[in-house]
Amino acid sequence: MNLPPYEIGSYTDYEYCDYLISMGSNITAADYPMQTRARYLQKFGKRLNPDAKNFKHVVIDPRFTNGAAKATHNGVGEWVPLKPTTDAYFMLGMIRWMIENNGYKREYLTIPNEKVAKKKGYRNWTDMTYLVGTTKPMKYLTGKDVGLGQSDFVVLINGQPKMFQEADGFADLDASYVLNGVEYKTVFRLLRERAQEHTLAESEAVCDIPAGTIARIAQEFSSAKHPAIEMFRGPVQQSNGWYNGQALCIINMLVDNIDRKGGFISGHKNYWGDVKANNKRKPSGVRADTAKAAYQGKKPTATRPWYSGYAVPRGVTPNFFSNVRMGYPYKNKAYLNYYNDPAYTMPYNQETIEALLDVKAMPLTFSIDAYMGETSALCDYVLPDTDYLERVGGFKTYPPIKTQVFGVRMPVVGSFDPKTHEYKAIRPDTKMGDDILITLAKECGLPTFGKDGGGPGVNINNSWEFWNEFYSHKDFKGGLDPKGSLVKLGGKFQNPAPKYQYTKNYSSGEYTSFPGGRQVRVLFTYLEKVATYKNAMTGNYMDGLPMYRTIVDCKEQPLDPAIYKEYPMQLHTNKEPFHTQSRTMNNLWLASIKPQNYAEINPADAEKLGVKTGDWVKVKSPSSEQLDSDMYKNFHKHIKDYYPNYLGKGWFKFQVRATSRIRPGLFSVCQSYGRFGAGSPKGKWHMNGKEQPSDERVGAGFHINPLYMADPVLKNMVLVDPVGGATQSFGTPLRVEKI
Amino acid sequence: MSELGTFVPDEVLEASFKKPGPKQYTLWVDLEYCVGCHACTMACKGENNTPVGVDYNRVMEIEVGEFKDSKEKPDVRVYFVPMPCMH
């Protein structure tokens, strides 16, 4: 796909943007890179920007985030308190308004190929004029299908089909063509028809926002000089996440701002090195989380979901733990956890905890971890990692940085053996994570490690040797030579002067230069690779365009409306700028800033419930009663230790705080508290038979993960996006009562 | 709604620099920049090594306005006010 990955791929070029919509993006308090983006927005966007005076920041979020506080500070920006899970309605509503009111860049969208794009002064073009069949699986019409020749796409020029590469001018935008009784429509027409499935009033009712909001925002957005809409995890961490991300990218495409100065940019291509070895091994076979593959079973439909390799770039953790418990598609023998704490962080974490406690499901478990956490406490062996100041490594940065960068990390403390370059950490019982992995690899006899691991004469025995080799190839040279500029400067940085950031080579306007990146590209609205992938649970093809959807289960069915009646509130989580999710509560300085969290609710709900800040309520979800069932019998033995606020029968008690920063109907909990590992006395843990010290300040507050709703079909896993594999991170219907 | 961010106009600040005589220094924090990250509290703690629970610097989060009806445009503001002790 030529659109950047939906999660952390693209942001706005704040320096020249004048209308920014942040959708489910907790800018200034979260998201990578948090500090950089905060500074770019506050300083470059709102102060140094030539359009600083007109800069309008619209924050679409169920919570009045710190970013919303900043957006409204100058009286210009605004907060749109969208109901969680309704993002698709808002965005498709915007698309509808923009299409019906000429709020899109028509000329740009009618460009069929690179040749025409070049002629007209554009660097990229879209698939909006390409024809797609209307029978499933809906594929692009090809040159062969029409009998014209070899071509992946066909466009219409004045109603006549033509291979896309042969078009010399603009193609028909909103058109269709019939071939052998099958109708083929342009992507633009499919999109328009999709967007027109609901009126703006219907969308606004679903989003629960004042009437007229969508039209107003869409109008302001499409008439701005440099508009951009960006996201972080809000729109995508949901069961409709994939399509939400796609809709957001489409809105940007409609106003031709992708890769543009002041637009939606995927930043630079980072510098890269290499460890050369021609006998590198690749993973093979079916992954334990049944991701990145099509269903391979014999029955027409599967019993567990499978996730497309195209749409799921990494993996599906909740599916891993549920699969492991069921021995699907095979039994697990050993588990190595690295720098991850799914027992705490996974929504519907009872499944993770139960899997880790069940010796039949997970007979042998290891964890490499720098901080003791809930998962490590439940593993058989813990291999203590060093901290970030005791590491060799490197990292790229994310947009909005538009020139090439690569940071090199060297230990600040500890020492290297001058001969072997073996690292000695401050604490004798810890070892650099990379060193642990390389030691394991050598023990397992993997070919690219140890003597001559990186080719003849190049040994890869430890982290230093690996990175020294990495920094000797491709964009780097000189390795980790302490006198070389790489180590002295702490990385490699391109001159960030504006002339390197932007290019004026195109008559239609400036683009970011993307040093090293692919510059000329087609942007896809319609995703054929999704439309030709079958949902393993139903056997039906998925859809290639965004859809009006809220929560769906693994069979892509909406939740039973009766559930919402019985459970009228919605689960929601939030983040403080000074906390991470699972790695900071054990820092007592940080813990002291706000010693505990609360369930935050709107004052209107507080009134309805008859409670005020500091009072207690009890809360339950449609699936939390399962905690008392046989499904979680091992966890149940510990539940009162881990969750002292568990009342039984699926009910948990929480202390509330009433605040107008939360939209009505929400039950929002900051996701860093209520620890039952990490040195909290709640989950006592033992090392070598000895109970480890604890501090109750670490365990203060509440944790909401067991209240996430399980998929009503699968029953033992949180709701997960059938396309993109993201967990439904909020929006679980809840029932809240005063106690 | 009055904007807390504008209570030291630039002219007033400039004029004060021009005044003859001994200077009285103040710490001016531009509230429009402050994102409420509490890093200043932590920096101060690190510098002065205060025990847990004793902070010379704090950041207030002031909530103004009320939002209770989702059918109306919300009118809520939040101001972050860092309060250094000026030491």
Ligand code: SF4
């Ligand atoms: S003043 Fe303090 S809270 Fe505000 S942005 Fe600066 S460090 Fe963060």
